[in-house]
Amino acid sequence: MFDKILFATTASPTCDAAANVAFDMAKKYDSEIIVFHTYGLPSRGYSPFVTDVRTGDAEVSHDADYAEWVKEEMKNTYAKQMANVKKEVRFETCTGVPYTEIQRLARKEGVDLIVMGAHTREEDVGATRYRNVVGSTMQRVAKSARCPVLIVSRPCTTCFWYFSNIIFGTDFSKASDSAFAFALKTANEIGCKIHMFHAVDLSDMQMGREHDQKEIEARVKEAKEKMEERYVSKMNDFDNYDIEIWEGIPYVEILKFARERNGDLIVMAHHTREIDPEKALLGSTVEQVVLRAACPVASVNRPDKL
Amino acid sequence: MNNVSLKNDGQMLLNGRPVKNRPLMCLNHSLGIAEECTFRSYFRLIEQYPPLAELSPFFSGYLKEYRDAPEERCICEDFDYLELSKTVEMIGFPGKPRLEIYIALHGICQEGTCDMRHQSLFNLLDMPLKLGRLKHIIFGDRVDVFEFETVFTLFEFIDGIAWELGFHSVPMTCTVNPKEVSHV
Numbered sequence: 001m002f003d004k005i006l007f008a009t010t011a012s013p014t015c016d017a018a019a020n021v022a023f024d025m026a027k028k029y030d031s032e033i034i035v036f037h038t039y040g041l042p043s044r045g046y047s048p049f050v051t052d053v054r055t056g057d058a059e060v061s062h063d064a065d066y067a068e069w070v071k072e073e074m075k076n077t078y079a080k081q082m083a084n085v086k087k088e089v090r091f092e093t094c095t096g097v098p099y100t101e102i103q104r105l106a107r108k109e110g111v112d113l114i115v116m117g118a119h120t121r122e123e124d125v126g127a128t129r130y131r132n133v134v135g136s137t138m139q140r141v142a143k144s145a146r147c148p149v150l151i152v153s154r155p156c157t158t159c160f161w162y163f164s165n166i167i168f169g170t171d172f173s174k175a176s177d178s179a180f181a182f183a184l185k186t187a188n189e190i191g192c193k194i195h196m197f198h199a200v201d202l203s204d205m206q207m208g209r210e211h212d213q214k215e216i217e218a219r220v221k222e223a224k225e226k227m228e229e230r231y232v233s234k235m236n237d238f239d240n241y242d243i244e245i246w247e248g249i250p251y252v253e254i255l256k257f258a259r260e261r262n263g264d265l266i267v268m269a270h271h272t273r274e275i276d277p278e279k280a281l282l283g284s285t286v287e288q289v290v291l292r293a294a295c296p297v298a299s300v301n302r303p304d305k306l
Numbered sequence: 307m308n309n310v311s312l313k314n315d316g317q318m319l320l321n322g323r324p325v326k327n328r329p330l331m332c333l334n335h336s337l338g339i340a341e342e343c344t345f346r347s348y349f350r351l352i353e354q355y356p357p358l359a360e361l362s363p364f365f366s367g368y369l370k371e372y373r374d375a376p377e378e379r380c381i382c383e384d385f386d387y388l389e390l391s392k393t394v395e396m397i398g399f400p401g402k403p404r405l406e407i408y409i410a411l412h413g414i415c416q417e418g419t420c421d422m423r424h425q426s427l428f429n430l431l432d433m434p435l436k437l438g439r440l441k442h443i444i445f446g447d448r449v450d451v452f453e454f455e456t457v458f459t460l461f462e463f464i465d466g467i468a469w470e471l472g473f474h475s476v477p478m479t480c481t482v483n484p485k486e487v488s489h490v
Contacts, residue, residue: 154424252363255472259367292473294424 001189002031006111008102011037011074015117018152022115023081034090038098039070067093099140118153118290142270142299148182152296163192167263169254170198172226175269179300180231183267194241195261198223199253220245251288270299308335310460314342316350329355333461346431362468371427380431385413385420391438392456397445409466423474
């Protein structure tokens with residue numbers, strides 16, 4: 001299912017949950033795995049010094065020996081997980097802007113899946129409302145990657161081995177069609193159930209917009225018809241699914257739904273609305289879901305690598 | 307300053323007299339909580355004063371879970387009690403200097419604080435709930451941490467815990483057969 005997996009890591013404990021899932025999948029699907037870490041931002045021109053991405057230290061000397069040392073450190077960090085993977089595990093490092101370099105490598109290598117953590121550092125939940133804690137790297141990669149991006153922000157011991165409930169959240173956008181194709185392919189491969197979900201967005205009630213019951217019911221009916229037309233019609237023989245339409249604030253409803261159905265993977269399209277991730281405070285639905293969900297979230301925007 | 311106190315049964319007392327209605331007027335009052343209060347008292351408070359439930363979109367789901375929970379022995383052995391604390395961080399480096407103030411709910415055990423997001427509500431409801439201190443952290447060339455006594459308003463209490471609950475979820479299916487994954 002995935003021939004080549006790119007695991008983008010900060011090489012810190014915050015990515016341990018993502019590492020477990022990435023190596024687990026490589027083992028399960030007999031995939032080649034590339035472990036990639038961008039360790040420094042170039043500071044000036046062709047200077048031999050880079051700014052350490054994690055610590056912000058400005059004067060990290062960067063040369064071939066340093067890059068080799070970083071690779072060795074990564075090998076030691078992931079030695080235990082590597083032992084279970086049959087195919088080659090490659091370690092790559094470079095300097096540069098992390099999201100650009102991750103996408104460059106993903107394109108160059110033609111990877112089928114990018115696995116990454118949600119944060120660059122451990123955050124207190126209370127602090128998340130004041131900080132753009134869904135890493136901007138994750139946001140930018142999820143928004144532009146040509147392949148699915150699996151974001152793992154919490155420890156998850158059995159993913160992609162015992163998946164039993166895939167939650168597919170849709171807003172009926174074009175990108176959601178790609179997310180659906182990924183959800184269906186994964187469910188077919190694993191033999192599990194897809195819960196197709198849409199939330200009729202009532203968040204404008206706070207702005208004074210009134211919704212009467214008839215209107216809500218009409219929108220729910222319309223959404224159900226769209227589900228049938230857009231997705232069910234493409235399922236062929238696959239019949240292990242259900243359709244659920246709720247109303248409310250989309251990210252709240254999808255999280256509640258995932259909890260109710262014991263979802264172990266949420267598949268969604270990243271919103272394509274152009275918000276500068278550096279400025280967006282808990283911006284789109286997918287970011288809210290990534291932050292709060294207990295299970296991994298797959299962001300799929302394009303059909304290229306499905 | 308006006309002061310409200312929370313009883314174990316979720317009732318608020320204003321100047322020693324029970325608050326019967328208009329609880330929103332108490333939101334900016336400083337809060338004291340009775341020693342016997344548990345996490346369940348928090349839900350009893352929200353249940354007793356319905357307007358407070360509008361402060362977070364997650365309340366409807368959690369109130370349902372709270373109502374479905376057993377009426378006693380909902381405890382977690384990983385920590386001793388739950389504590390709501392306030393943190394003021396002055397961050398000078400890296401990046402632009404900034405000040406952040408936030409409220410967090412943690413489990414407290416002998417080793418210190420622990421994350422409670424992975425605990426089911428069924429394991430938390432009868433855990434004692436306490437108001438903690440203010441932690442003042444300064445990130446500069448070195449990190450300085452100071453702790454002070456502080457007060458919480460009713461709003462900070464409700465909203466701080468509600469925010470935390472928005473991140474709270476237990477991966478039920480992920481606990482299935484974890485030993486079969488070889489590296490775990």
